[in-house]
Amino acid sequence: xxxxxxxxxxxxxxxxxxxxxxxxxxxxxxxxxxxxxxxxxxxxxxxxxxxxxxxxxxxxxxxxxxxxxxxxxxxxxxxxxxxxxxxxxxxxxxxxxxxxxxxxxxxx
Numbered sequence: 146x147x148x149x150x151x152x153x154x155x156x157x158x159x160x161x162x163x164x165x166x167x168x169x170x171x172x173x174x175x176x177x178x179x180x181x182x183x184x185x186x187x188x189x190x191x192x193x194x195x196x197x198x199x200x201x202x203x204x205x206x207x208x209x210x211x212x213x214x215x216x217x218x219x220x221x222x223x224x225x226x227x228x229x230x231x232x233x234x235x236x237x238x239x240x241x242x243x244x245x246x247x248x249x250x251x252x253x
Contacts, residue, residue: 146242154192155231158184169234171212189236196238 158167158181165184168175169192176191178184199205227233 147239148242149237149239150196152192152196152236152238154234154236155227156185156188156234157231170231172208185232185234189234192234192236193238196236197240200240 154169155171156167156169158165160166164177164179165181166175166177167184167188169188172192172195174188174191174195176184176187178187196205199208
């Protein structure tokens with residue numbers, strides 16, 4: 146079964162040495178690009194690969210907890226506001242979940 150999870154994450158972009166460097170500080174994931182848009186797109190891809198890699202190794206829940214993520218029980222819960230120096234980056238991650246998976250194992 147495939148499921149898509151959306152994460153809304155803080156992102157920062159700085160111009161350094163003629164390139165744009167992007168990061169998601171909460172997960173310590175970095176990327177770069179020739180333009181601001183390229184840097185954000187590359188960061189989005191790096192974050193997708195980060196989440197998929199953690200999921201495939203069975204460490205996603207542990208990593209998210211260590212980074213300060215918590216389970217929100219109510220639907221439509223509003224995220225914490227970001228400081229002005231951050232942009233909001235929405236990352237959609239497709240996960241392939243085994244048919245016999247226990248949903249309780251995937252809770253953060």
